Amino acid sequence: MQQYILSKKNQITLISGILIAVGFFSHFALGNAFLAEWSLIIASIFGVAPIAIQAYQALKVKVVSIDVLVTIAVIGAFLIQNFEESAVVTFLFLFGHYLEQRTLNQTRSAIKELTDMAPESALVQTEDGEFEEVDVDDVDEGDVLLVKTGGKVPVDGTVLTGEGYINEASITGESVPVTKTEGGEVFAGTILENGTIQIRADKVGEDTTFGKIIELVEEAQDSKSEAERFIDRFSKWYTPTVLVLAFIVWAITQNIELAITILVLGCPGALVIGVPVSNVAGIGNGARNGILLKGSEVINDFSSVDTIVFDKTGTLTVGNPEVAEKEVYGDNSEEALSYLASVEQESDHPLAKAVLANIGPVDTTPVDETDVVKGGGIVAQVNGHRVAVGNVALMEKEQVTLNKKAQKDVQRFEKNGNSLVLTAVDGELKVLMGIRDQVRPGVKQDLQNLKELGVKNLVVLSGDNQGTVDLVAKELGLTEAHGHMLPEDKSAHIEKLQKEGQIVAFVGDGVNDSPSLALADIGIAMGSGTDVAIETSDVVLMNSDFSRLPHALGLTKSTASNMKQNILIAVGVVLVLLASLLFSEWMNMSIGMLVHEASILVVIFNGMRLLKYRLRGDRYNVKTGVEEIETAK
Amino acid sequence: MSKAVITLETLSCPSCLKKIESAVKGLIGIDQNSVRGVFNVNKIRIDFDEKTLAIEDIEKVIEDLGYPVIKSKVKAA
Numbered sequence: 001m002q003q004y005i006l007s008k009k010n011q012i013t014l015i016s017g018i019l020i021a022v023g024f025f026s027h028f029a030l031g032n033a034f035l036a037e038w039s040l041i042i043a044s045i046f047g048v049a050p051i052a053i054q055a056y057q058a059l060k061v062k063v064v065s066i067d068v069l070v071t072i073a074v075i076g077a078f079l080i081q082n083f084e085e086s087a088v089v090t091f092l093f094l095f096g097h098y099l100e101q102r103t104l105n106q107t108r109s110a111i112k113e114l115t116d117m118a119p120e121s122a123l124v125q126t127e128d129g130e131f132e133e134v135d136v137d138d139v140d141e142g143d144v145l146l147v148k149t150g151g152k153v154p155v156d157g158t159v160l161t162g163e164g165y166i167n168e169a170s171i172t173g174e175s176v177p178v179t180k181t182e183g184g185e186v187f188a189g190t191i192l193e194n195g196t197i198q199i200r201a202d203k204v205g206e207d208t209t210f211g212k213i214i215e216l217v218e219e220a221q222d223s224k225s226e227a228e229r230f231i232d233r234f235s236k237w238y239t240p241t242v243l244v245l246a247f248i249v250w251a252i253t254q255n256i257e258l259a260i261t262i263l264v265l266g267c268p269g270a271l272v273i274g275v276p277v278s279n280v281a282g283i284g285n286g287a288r289n290g291i292l293l294k295g296s297e298v299i300n301d302f303s304s305v306d307t308i309v310f311d312k313t314g315t316l317t318v319g320n321p322e323v324a325e326k327e328v329y330g331d332n333s334e335e336a337l338s339y340l341a342s343v344e345q346e347s348d349h350p351l352a353k354a355v356l357a358n359i360g361p362v363d364t365t366p367v368d369e370t371d372v373v374k375g376g377g378i379v380a381q382v383n384g385h386r387v388a389v390g391n392v393a394l395m396e397k398e399q400v401t402l403n404k405k406a407q408k409d410v411q412r413f414e415k416n417g418n419s420l421v422l423t424a425v426d427g428e429l430k431v432l433m434g435i436r437d438q439v440r441p442g443v444k445q446d447l448q449n450l451k452e453l454g455v456k457n458l459v460v461l462s463g464d465n466q467g468t469v470d471l472v473a474k475e476l477g478l479t480e481a482h483g484h485m486l487p488e489d490k491s492a493h494i495e496k497l498q499k500e501g502q503i504v505a506f507v508g509d510g511v512n513d514s515p516s517l518a519l520a521d522i523g524i525a526m527g528s529g530t531d532v533a534i535e536t537s538d539v540v541l542m543n544s545d546f547s548r549l550p551h552a553l554g555l556t557k558s559t560a561s562n563m564k565q566n567i568l569i570a571v572g573v574v575l576v577l578l579a580s581l582l583f584s585e586w587m588n589m590s591i592g593m594l595v596h597e598a599s600i601l602v603v604i605f606n607g608m609r610l611l612k613y614r615l616r617g618d619r620y621n622v623k624t625g626v627e628e629i630e631t632a633k
Numbered sequence: 634m635s636k637a638v639i640t641l642e643t644l645s646c647p648s649c650l651k652k653i654e655s656a657v658k659g660l661i662g663i664d665q666n667s668v669r670g671v672f673n674v675n676k677i678r679i680d681f682d683e684k685t686l687a688i689e690d691i692e693k694v695i696e697d698l699g700y701p702v703i704k705s706k707v708k709a710a
Binding site: 002003006007050053054057058060061062063065066097100101104105108111115137205218219235272273276279280 | 643645648649651652655656659671672673674676696697698699701706708
């Protein structure tokens with residue numbers, strides 16, 4: 001019976017709503033007091049039933065829940081024959097509850113998108129060699145599984161036979177499919193876009209990388225910050241206190257009306273729900289954008305970070321040398337470039353690759369008498385011309401004279417941190433190229449965004465030589481740059497910054513810098529959804545897209561202030577309600593309940609705004625997962 | 634000891650979870666320290682002894698409180 005009533009809560013809400021409407025209609029329009037009264041009485045009895053049942057069960061386990069307060073209030077109203085109040089209060093409570101449930105599901109939608117990506121079933125090989133579909137929970141390590149085109153990989157495993165293209169976006173954030181062949185590692189939750197593979201299950205369920213990500217995100221939403229624990233403790237004593245207070249008021253004044261109004265006004269509604277709602281929406285937004293935030297503590301700490309330390313220049317640069325600047329001299333530069341390409345084609349020097357990539361496809365000519373000059377470059381015969389490709393020293397050796405402009409260019413290129421490649425044809429300088437490691441596209445804007453979000457110090461600690469580090473720092477406007485750093489130097493430096501009173505976030509790859517990740521106030525692992533990164537860091541950026549970093553920071557800031565807004569709304573509402581009860585005439589139970597339920601919806605809607613949070617000027621399109629081309633400023 | 638993850642219908646207030654947690658903790662055969670409700674995903678994780686307690690009994694206690702159980706997964710630990 002109890003269960004039946006509870007399962008029909010929504011219908012009860014509807015019926016009680018209709019009865020109240022009938023009651024008011026007959027009272028005001030028909031002037032039929034008898035019908036009006038009985039409609040409201042029946043509405044009250046209907047409405048209070050599910051609330052009373054829950055109150056009873058709460059008391060059984062020694063919890064004074066909101067249901068208890070409301071039930072007593074309604075019974076009180078009933079006793080003093082204020083059926084209007086009792087009916088309206090129960091209806092508002094039930095209806096508010098219904099709306100809360102609906103809207104709460106919205107705030108959780110982003111998390112649900114993630115958990116829905118978890119595989120449900122698997123095709124397992126049985127003893128007779130056939131494949132049979134079973135629930136993914138029934139798969140054991142060592143089982144042989146079949147994955148077909150379009151199917152989800154159900155476990156972390158190794159490919160035994162077959163090959164296919166797998167979309168690993170759920171793990172790496174990278175949506176370009178990866179080829180997997182025999183011996184290749186596959187991950188649970190990734191999708192086989194093409195092909196058929198048989199895999200051996202190595203890790204199943206919550207042990208898989210995806211399982212860990214889900215568990216982390218699920219737990220993150222519930223991990224409590226100091227403030228939340230305070231609210232928890234507070235609300236544990238709060239409801240009983242309200243109950244006692246109402247009782248005392250009644251004992252002194254003998255005014256039941258006043259006592260039950262206090263019960264309703266004292267409901268802690270928005271206070272207990274406000275912070276968790278911001279939390280879940282913020283973490284959900286992160287999960288949708290490839291940012292895993294480990295709980296509200298992390299959100300609070302990250303939002304107040306004033307120093308961000310990068311573990312290497314590679315985070316900021318492409319890590320791939322490219323031609324950054326180029327000058328051509330004299331005529332026939334086309335011809336010279338084609339000769340240059342012909343020579344570099346035969347070289348495996350790292351700079352040669354950059355040169356060829358810059359020239360692009362051109363007709364090449366066979367090369368003779370190639371002579372590699374150590375520490376200088378290459379001299380060769382192409383099409384009957386003597387072509388020298390190399391540094392300034394080689395040019396001097398080849399007695400190539402540099403005119404004034406060329407000399408200036410050389411100086412400028414060197415100053416900008418380039419490695420130089422000069423090309424001379426028949427003793428005459430034709431091409432000058434400056435090659436350097438490029439700053440990742442957009443990083444400059446991202447760092448600017450970080451600064452605008454209130455980060456004061458941007459520091460790079462790198463193993464590279466100081467010169468390279470300084471150049472990157474200067475180009476990007478970093479505040480501090482240190483080269484020649486060993487991992488222990490890095491963690492020592494972080495400690496030093498912390499002693500100076502800075503709140504430090506450390507961005508690393510999570511592989512060999514775990515001391516620094518752990519030491520920093522916030523450890524951010526970037527570019528890999530690996531086990532280690534997930535475990536040692538506070539924030540995981542699932543792919544190496546740098547623009548996620550300002551988004552993450554902006555998101556935590558918005559989430560932290562959203563929580564504060566919600567606490568303010570909740571506390572404010574209770575204070576205003578109590579004040580108006582004491583100092584005004586118009587306050588009664590129904591209005592109190594209405595305001596309460598409304599305030600709960602307000603905090604939920606306020607939290608929901610976080611789901612749509614997007615950094616202004618963000619380059620990243622959430623829907624397509626593709627970087628948008630930066631528009632000229 | 635077995636590990637159970639019980640998924641419930643949407644919980645709309647953290648105190649509902651408190652209620653369920655304390656009810657479940659009262660059962661014999663439950664590892665009290667293991668009971669952990671995850672409010673935002675409407676789940677409860679429990680370690681319990683399958684010899685003294687069946688998962689159906691746990692489900693019943695929760696459903697009696699008025700919170701329908703959607704599914705539960707049990708794994709031997």
